[in-house]
Amino acid sequence: MTHLQAGLSSETTEKARQELNENPDTLHADIQQVRDMIVTRPDIGFLRTDDDFILRFLRARKFNQAETFRLLAQYFQFRQQNLDMFQSxxxxxxxxxxxxxxxxxxxxxxxxxxxxxxxxxxxxxxxxxxxxxxxxxxxxxxxxxxxxxxxxxxxxxxxxxxxxxxxxxxxxxxxxxxxxxxxxxxxxxxxxxxxxxxxxxxxxxxxxxxxxxxxxxxxxxxxxxxxxxxxxxxxxxxxxxxxxxxxxxxxxxxxxxxxxxxxxxxxxxxxxxxxxxxxxxxxxxxxxxxxxxxxxxxxxxxxxxxxxxxxxxxxxxxxxxxxxxxxxx
The missing domain is CATH 3.40.525.10 (CRAL-TRIO lipid binding domain)
Structure with missing residues (x-):
């Protein structure tokens, strides 16, 4: 278990492995692959790109890096397109x-x-x-x-x-x-x-x-x-x-x-x-x-x-x- 999984129970860690394809041995590499895609969307302001933040998107898309990046981009794009919702x-x-x-x-x-x-x-x-x-x-x-x-x-x-x-x-x-x-x-x-x-x-x-x-x-x-x-x-x-x-x-x-x-x-x-x-x-x-x-x-x-x-x-x-x-x- 890496520090990114700190606090997780053994049951939840196993659930993440079986259901979400989460592998602690490749966790940092998976995150970095998503982060490397950010340069392909210069039109979007990615205001947060730390490991913990990207990890939740990977889990939401079962560690499919392409789908994860699409969701990450849509997250910030939705906020850019609806600025009145997020100004306060x-x-x-x-x-x-x-x-x-x-x-x-x-x-x-x-x-x-x-x-x-x-x-x-x-x-x-x-x-x-x-x-x-x-x-x-x-x-x-x-x-x-x-x-x-x-x-x-x-x-x-x-x-x-x-x-x-x-x-x-x-x-x-x-x-x-x-x-x-x-x-x-x-x-x-x-x-x-x-x-x-x-x-x-x-x-x-x-x-x-x-x-x-x-x-x-x-x-x-x-x-x-x-x-x-x-x-x-x-x-x-x-x-x-x-x-x-x-x-x-x-x-x-x-x-x-x-x-x-x-x-x-x-x-x-x-x-x-x-x-x-x-x-x-x-x-x-x-x-x-x-x-x-x-x-x-x-x-x-x-x-x-x-x-x-x-x-x-x-x-x-x-x-x-x-x-x-x-x-x-």
Whole structure:
């Protein structure tokens, strides 16, 4: 194990070898091969090229150097092409702060059974008078920047659960093709994270219709990892064990406190009136995130109204399994 793998468990190191083709004997050479390609794209400002940074891109593309460099280039190109999104890319930016405090995203402390970090979005929490969709996307990207510093997550990856309960047609109408395309480019094409699954629960019919808009922009691999569960949490539990989920998703964990992740980034004593001075530099951050301090919460931020009692399942179509979005063809 090289110093670049310091802190990894033996199980995760073996997983990286088997699933990602990671070889500690050639790690530095693999990184240097990617770094040598930078001269081929003088149009892009590569603002960070250290070993640790390039390694996360290699892991995201299973050590295929050409695909790794393409992702690295797209990462910085996306930021160059959307300068307004990243000019104040820090936790004390008012738009990002509001989105975080509204629970975009929620980050569960307990990983799934495969070690993947679970992110949750309660769509109905989007107050369009308070946060723009762009601010929500920025808050998600900033959160991922913090999380991806953790080497275990670079290897194990992430799971995203979106609860569409009480998400109105009026709210959905604000998800324009341009906004959806921006989100797909930022998350699917330009960020070094491994997403093992994207799960929709309690989605209304117009979210199905939205798929026809985003389908042309999705890679086949991405489409196969998106699942529509409707109100059938049993199918969700076939993919993510209830022991890993809060009660909102029929899990055995307590209801999720939407303030946990916001407090992790904004500090332990925040409230709605606090002005923050903490900053986060996505290109130079060192160290990994810490856990939230549950005792400092002044309130539980609003959650989906779809919560069920721990350990219980919704009754509809209990014998059905989740359908990937691709099955809507």
């Amino acid at each position: 890319f820090k936790v004390d930016d008012p738009g990002i702060k509001r989105a975080l405090m509204d629970g975009f995203p929620g980050v569960l402390e307990t990983p799934d059974q495969h070690g993947r970090k679970i992110l949750i979005l309660f769509a109905s929490n989007w107050d369009q008078g308070r946060s723009s969709f762009t601010d929500i996307l920025r808050a998600i990207l900033l959160s991922l920047e913090v999380l991806i510093e953790n080497q275990e997550l670079q290897i194990n990856g992430f799971i995203l659960i979106i609860d569409w309960s009480n998400f109105s047609f009026k709210q959905a109408s604000k998800l324009t093709p341009n906004i959806l395309k921006l989100a797909i480019e930022g998350l699917q094409d330009s960020f070094p994270a491994r997403f093992g699954g994207i799960h929709f629960v309690n989605q209304p019919w117009y979210i199905h219709a939205m798929y026809t808009i985003i389908k042309p922009f999705l890679k086949d691999k991405t489409r196969k990892r998106i699942f529509l569960h409707g109100n059938n949490l049993n199918s969700l539990h076939q993919l993510i064990l209830p022991d890993c989920l809060p009660s909102e998703f029929g899990g055995t964990l307590p209801p999720y406190d939407m303030g946990i992740w916001a407090r992790t980034l904004l500090g332990p004593n925040y409230n709605d009136e606090t002005e923050y001075t903490l900053t986060y530099d996505a290109l130079h951050v060192k160290g990994s995130y810490g856990g939230g301090d549950k005792e400092c919460a002044n309130k539980l931020m609003k959650r989906s109204e779809s919560a069920v009692e721990p350990g219980t399942l919704r009754q509809a179509d209990r014998d059905n399994t989740a359908q990937p979005l691709l099955a809507l063809d």
